[in-house]
Amino acid sequence: MGITQRKEREKEGMRQLILQAALGLFRDRGYDAVSIRNIAEAIEYSPATIYLYYKDKSEIFFALQYEAAALKRDHLLPVAAIENPWERLVEFGRRYVDFGFKHPDLYDLLFITRAPMEYVENQECWALGMATHSFFSETVQACVDQRYFKSTDTETIAYTLWCHAHGLVSLFVRERMRMYPEEKRQDLAQKSFSMIIKMAEHL
Amino acid sequence: MGITQRKEREKEGMRQLILQAALGLFRDRGYDAVSIRNIAEAIEYSPATIYLYYKDKSEIFFALQYEAAALKRDHLLPVAAIENPWERLVEFGRRYVDFGFKHPDLYDLLFITRAPMEYVENQECWALGMATHSFFSETVQACVDQRYFKSTDTETIAYTLWCHAHGLVSLFVRERMRMYPEEKRQDLAQKSFSMIIKMAEHL
DNA sequence: CAAATTTACTGAACACTGTTCATTTTTAAA
DNA sequence: TTTAAAAATGAACAGTGTTCAGTAAATTTG
Numbered sequence: 001m002g003i004t005q006r007k008e009r010e011k012e013g014m015r016q017l018i019l020q021a022a023l024g025l026f027r028d029r030g031y032d033a034v035s036i037r038n039i040a041e042a043i044e045y046s047p048a049t050i051y052l053y054y055k056d057k058s059e060i061f062f063a064l065q066y067e068a069a070a071l072k073r074d075h076l077l078p079v080a081a082i083e084n085p086w087e088r089l090v091e092f093g094r095r096y097v098d099f100g101f102k103h104p105d106l107y108d109l110l111f112i113t114r115a116p117m118e119y120v121e122n123q124e125c126w127a128l129g130m131a132t133h134s135f136f137s138e139t140v141q142a143c144v145d146q147r148y149f150k151s152t153d154t155e156t157i158a159y160t161l162w163c164h165a166h167g168l169v170s171l172f173v174r175e176r177m178r179m180y181p182e183e184k185r186q187d188l189a190q191k192s193f194s195m196i197i198k199m200a201e202h203l
Numbered sequence: 204m205g206i207t208q209r210k211e212r213e214k215e216g217m218r219q220l221i222l223q224a225a226l227g228l229f230r231d232r233g234y235d236a237v238s239i240r241n242i243a244e245a246i247e248y249s250p251a252t253i254y255l256y257y258k259d260k261s262e263i264f265f266a267l268q269y270e271a272a273a274l275k276r277d278h279l280l281p282v283a284a285i286e287n288p289w290e291r292l293v294e295f296g297r298r299y300v301d302f303g304f305k306h307p308d309l310y311d312l313l314f315i316t317r318a319p320m321e322y323v324e325n326q327e328c329w330a331l332g333m334a335t336h337s338f339f340s341e342t343v344q345a346c347v348d349q350r351y352f353k354s355t356d357t358e359t360i361a362y363t364l365w366c367h368a369h370g371l372v373s374l375f376v377r378e379r380m381r382m383y384p385e386e387k388r389q390d391l392a393q394k395s396f397s398m399i400i401k402m403a404e405h406l
Numbered sequence: 407c408a409a410a411t412t413t414a415c416t417g418a419a420c421a422c423t424g425t426t427c428a429t430t431t432t433t434a435a436a
Numbered sequence: 437t438t439t440a441a442a443a444a445t446g447a448a449c450a451g452t453g454t455t456c457a458g459t460a461a462a463t464t465t466g
Binding site: 165 | 314336359360365369377391394395398402405406
């Protein structure tokens with residue numbers, strides 16, 4: 001009786017179809033500027049059909065946010081294999097920024113877009129983000145333990161580095177670097193990342 | 204013939220009335236969640252009346268953005284009086300962050316909200332922002348000139364410090380600090396600011 | 407002061423939005 | 437082939453930004 005399995009596959013396929021169409025439209029026009037009718041038109045279904053797979057527009061948003069969180073985790077995963085905590089920290093930062101520049105739409109979804117807060121029950125996504133954050137904190141802690149910093153305030157160190165990385169990416173993502181010529185922006189971000197690493201060495 | 208003057212005053216008063224109502228609503232509910240009808244209701248006028256003073260919703264947004272830029276300039280203005288460039292730089296940063304925490308809605312308007320890009324003709328606002336940014340850059344340059352840093356890469360230094368400050372404020376403004384207990388957030392930001400200053404001293 | 411003119415304002419409409427639901431079409435089971 | 441279940445939809449509701457013909461108020465003119 002493989003029919004139910006095929007149905008299940010088709011249902012999942014439809015959910016993915018909706019999600020990918022939504023992601024493309026959200027990226028191009030922003031969450032609010034995209035209507036359910038737009039998404040429906042893109043996948044050549046009636047608007048009402050979408051409500052058979054997602055109970056409302058914000059649920060589509062949350063599904064995308066979860067996918068983004070999973071993709072980000074996968075992007076950062078290889079870092080865990082690095083033994084030396086300092087190298088692990090540097091590579092974590094590099095990959096964090098890299099993820100932001102490669103997937104600005106997903107980064108935006110995760111760290112900038114004002115989420116329809118009502119459903120903080122996006123718990124799976126939240127758990128994913130917390131796990132990543134914990135891994136980051138533990139790496140900083142390992143650096144502290146092994147005397148890579150003079151300071152022992154793990155929390156503040158971790159937060160400070162995160163602030164810089166997030167500022168770096170989000171100024172780019174939300175186009176607040178217009179005072180720099182376009183071809184220079186990535187280069188400047190690169191240099192700034194190197195600089196904060198150098199600064200952190202004397203921390 | 205003071206009548207035209209009084210009319211002018213009344214017109215300006217009406218514009219301010221609309222702006223302040225809009226700002227309050229935008230702050231509470233966000234730009235997209237606020238309708239022209241909401242604003243009209245708040246000031247007890249018909250929706251159509253608003254279009255006599257602002258040609259569309261985005262023009263209200265831009266007017267607010269300009270006011271925010273002017274307020275931010277005023278908030279940073281006292282810094283210019285500080286002679287010593289390093290002290291000036293530190294105080295600039297402190298006040299920048301302070302502005303963000305005191306006026307998260309305005310900060311959001313200036314540095315996070317995806318502006319309806321069509322009117323980059325918000326030139327007065329852009330000019331204001333650029334002037335502030337230039338002042339910041341020049342302060343960093345003055346520090347470089349007086350050998351406050353080992354590095355001489357003024358542009359990267361300025362950008363790096365800006366990244367941290369912006370990250371600091373925007374993580375707070377867009378509520379990405381939920382992993383820290385609420386009463387700790389401001390304190391952590393304070394500590395992080397001190398830390399980046401310390402780091403900059405060894406730059 | 408009354409009439410004419412300019413200014414300020416509004417109600418109704420248009421095309422759009424998210425969402426619901428009765429109805430129809432398609433698919434699977436008997 | 438009929439019957440039951442699943443999937444898809446058209447039409448509707450209350451909301452949106454925006455426009456415009458028309459009304460009400462204020463000012464200028466005779």
